[in-house]
Each structure stands twice: as C-alpha cells, then as structure tokens.
Amino acid sequence: MKVTAIASSNIAFIKYWGKADDALRLPLNSSISMNLSGAYTTTTVEFSPTRESDTVTLLGGTFSQKEEARTIQALERIRKRTGLAHLARVVTHNTFPKGIGAAASASGFAALTLAGFAAAGATLSQKEQTVFARLGSGSACRSIPDGFVIWDKGTSSDDSCAYTLYPPMHWDLRDIVVIVDSHMKKVSSTEGMEGAGTSPLLQRRLAAIPDRIKRCSDALRTKDFQALGDVIEEDCLDMHAVMQSQSPPLYYWSTATEKVVASVRGWRREQIPVYFTIDAGPNVHLICEAKDEQVVIQKAREVDGAKEIIVNKPAQGAHLVDKNLF
Ligand code: PMV
Secondary structure, X not given: OEEEEEEEEEEEEEOOOOEEEOOOOEEOOOEEEEEEEEXXXXXXXXXXXXXXXXXXXXXXXXXXXXXXXXXXXXXXXXXXXXXXXXXXEEEEEEOOOOOOOOOHHHHHHHHHHHHHHHHOOOOOOHHHHHHHHXXXXXXXXXXXXXXXXXXXXXXXXXXXXXXXXXXXXXXXXXXXXXXXXXXXXXXXXXXXXXXXXXXXXXXHHHHHHHHHHHHHHHHHHHOOHHHHHHHHXXXXXXXXXXXXXXXXXXXXXXXXXXXXXXXXXXXXXXXXXXXXXXXXXXXXXXXXXXXXXXXXXXXXXXXXXXXXXXXXXXXXXXXXXXXXXX
C-alpha cells in the first residue's frame, strides 16, 4: 500500500538539549513546543514485495549518507514492529531548506512514522507513534500531536512520549522565522548534543527546567504573553550558554543572529510585544500574537542580514493525506 503523510516542524519554547540514552534518544529534560503551519514535510511510503532495496528520495534536495541510513533504520523499526518483510520506496518533500534550525528532522521523522506504519497496514496509538518518531529524531515526537505539545521525558523508551497541551486554535500565536542563513548547519543537533555533558552549566540548566515547564504551561493556559515570552527567551539563552560552554564549544549564532536579537529588544522598548528563540542554527524565531504579526514582519524585513521570512501559525499534528508524491 502507498500512503502519504504531512507533518509540521515545531519550535521549542522550552528546549531539549542532552540525552540520557543516545541510542533510544531519551532526553535529559522535558520540553514544550508549537507546531508550525508554514514549515512542513510531505512523505510518501510504499512497501512492495518486488522491491530489492529501500530507496529514499528528497525532492528538490539530497540526503547525506547519514540521513539516508537514519531513514532506513526507521523503516527497519517499522518492519520489526509490524512483522512486514517488504522493502520500501520513500519520497519526501520539505517546504523549507533542511538544516536551517527549523527542524526538518522533526517534521521528517514524524511524517515518516505516520506514513510508514499506515503503509505497513498497522494502527498505532498516538502515544506509540510519538515513541517511534522520537527514535528517529527526538524533537520529531512533538510533531505528531496537535498544536502546543509537551514531550514528557519519561523514565523509559515506552513512556518518553509527547501529547497535546492545547489545540492549535487555543491561542493565535505567530512564529515569524527570520532566515539569515539557509545553508546546512555545521554541527547537527544529534552530534552537538553528545557534548552537552561536558558543559559545567548543564546540571544547573536541568535543575531549572521543571519550574520553566510549569511557567510555560501556565502562561499557555492563561494566555499570559509576557510570561510566555520571558520564559521562552530565558530558556533559549540558557540552552545556548550550555552549547557555548561545551567542549568543544558550539556557537550557532552569526553576526546577523545578534543583530536580530538586539533588534527584538529594541522593538520591545517601542512597546511591540515580541520575543525571540533560536535552535541549533543561526536563524531567529520571533514569537508574537496575531495582532502584532504585520508590524513584526515589517520590522523583521528591515533588519540587515534578513534573507527570508517564514510566517507560522499554530498547526495541527501529523496526518494522512490523499495525494501521493509518486
Ligand atoms: O531532536 P533534534 O535532533 O531535532 O534536536 C532538537 C534540538 C533543538 O532544536 C536545539 C531544541 C528542541 O527542543 O527542538
């Protein structure tokens, strides 16, 4: 059977950085995110008895050998779980460049999990889907459920899973991504995270996370935008402090990143309520409410070094669609 799924990327408000188990991708901390309407992956999977090898194609781009191997490992997990022996053809397409810090691996492994199990004829609970997506890429588990999502770090592979805190329509927020560099990032989050334990700041970060998770979910529940923005920036800067104090150090910011961050602080002084967050790359995510979307887009366009802007609303989770890519 040939099946296609769409999954959005997600932006973490409280970030995941560091693993308790590398192979199982068990995180050291829980995290909270929002699915992004403007940055998504479409993936078609077909298992066939006549196929002699797994093939993986990225439309409009190429997979590295490592990425191809990770995708084939995900297909093997699907075969193992379902008992299917057939090999597969996978064709995938992103609406955005991979490696831009807009988490193509999150949407990619979420879409692959959904399409792959459906193509294998299996029905999984959403909880189990998030577990399988997590094994491909940690943050992918957050792209399975709808809207605003928490990934509970859990205690084992079976309960380290993600679920919806609030549906997309709960709060009309925007994530306006300022692309300052669309080239592939130098050190992937998987590689970078391996050094997290070498940072003297990691333990202090982990101790601060439970309170931030509570502040973030409270701010989402009460729609307190300032409280949300404060905790988002605090956690972003804290994660980057850990990255920068690792051995070897990781510095994902560019001069343009610093300019956008300084601009955001200036816009707040002009009473524009907008906050920033940054993943493992130089691009900046501007978080604001729908009412401020136009002014934030206009300001973002004026920043020196801003090459492209992607506007995102809160999005639904991964879902199957009728139109196949081949
Ligand atoms: O699961 P990965 O490899 O996409 O790692 C995600 C790491 C960050 O984007 C930096 C933080 C996060 O929680 O999304």
